[in-house]
Amino acid sequence: MNLAPETFESLSLPAGFSLARDKQGRLCLIDSRKGAAGPLYVDFLAGASGWRLRDLSRNDLLPRAVGFKSARPPRTLLDATAGLGHDAASLALLGLDVTALEVSPVVFALLQDGLARARASGQELGRRIAERLTPLCADARSFLRLSAAECGSIPDVVYLDPMFPDKRKAARSRKEMQHLQALLPPPNAAELSELMKLALAVAAQRVVVKRPLHAPEIVDNPPPSHSHRGKSVRFDVYLVTSAHPR
Numbered sequence: 001m002n003l004a005p006e007t008f009e010s011l012s013l014p015a016g017f018s019l020a021r022d023k024q025g026r027l028c029l030i031d032s033r034k035g036a037a038g039p040l041y042v043d044f045l046a047g048a049s050g051w052r053l054r055d056l057s058r059n060d061l062l063p064r065a066v067g068f069k070s071a072r073p074p075r076t077l078l079d080a081t082a083g084l085g086h087d088a089a090s091l092a093l094l095g096l097d098v099t100a101l102e103v104s105p106v107v108f109a110l111l112q113d114g115l116a117r118a119r120a121s122g123q124e125l126g127r128r129i130a131e132r133l134t135p136l137c138a139d140a141r142s143f144l145r146l147s148a149a150e151c152g153s154i155p156d157v158v159y160l161d162p163m164f165p166d167k168r169k170a171a172r173s174r175k176e177m178q179h180l181q182a183l184l185p186p187p188n189a190a191e192l193s194e195l196m197k198l199a200l201a202v203a204a205q206r207v208v209v210k211r212p213l214h215a216p217e218i219v220d221n222p223p224p225s226h227s228h229r230g231k232s233v234r235f236d237v238y239l240v241t242s243a244h245p246r
């Protein structure tokens, strides 16, 4: 399942938005409305993102939450809400085979472009990300429904980072969130509940959900098995008694 359009020129955009390549060849989403954030693009190799990806550790919060330190470390992960792929790229770099789903064709085009440039860069970092990260343009609920029905390829971990109202301090997240929220409203409670139910049915080992530090859990029931807390976000971990051992 891949619903990606062939070219970015065919994508429909909200009023005031456009897509264009900048001087470095990066595909950029440009918001020309008054007071808007600057262009949004994916660059895994440069700037804050490149620095962060070069400085990764298995002791970081997210790798610990997905189970790198567990007795049976995961090998495969489905990032069901990939966005611009920062988390997916870091987990791919740490050695997981990551399938990254993104429902917005515009966000997907930015992700795919960042990956293509990483692959073509000749840099070791770019090669390692591209070799383990497979992006797909799809609604995670349809994808998970199909996986649950067919039980074909079962990811060890399903990772969810649904959009939430942005109160985080980092400039990168503010800019990203402004753009993402203009393209797609955050999922409502019924959508989150369905996503979570499907994720729990499909994951072989665990479901990991990123939440703002003090936000309620993504669903009322079941409660998380445990959580990993940072300064502004936490990762809720739902261990699965697997119906599909690998």
Ligand SMILES: C[S@@+](CC[C@H](N)C(=O)[O-])C[C@H]1O[C@@H](n2cnc3c(N)ncnc32)[C@H](O)[C@@H]1O
Pocket (backbone or CB within 6 Å): 080, 081, 082, 083, 084, 085, 086, 087, 088, 101, 102, 103, 104, 107, 138, 139, 140, 141, 161, 162, 163, 164, 180, 184, 187
């Ligand atoms: C907060 S962003 C994810 C950021 C990402 N973790 C990162 O590191 O860049 C959430 C993304 O999930 C996508 N999304 C929301 N609902 C989805 C669904 N049902 N299927 C696939 N993607 C979805 C949104 O379009 C948005 O791009």
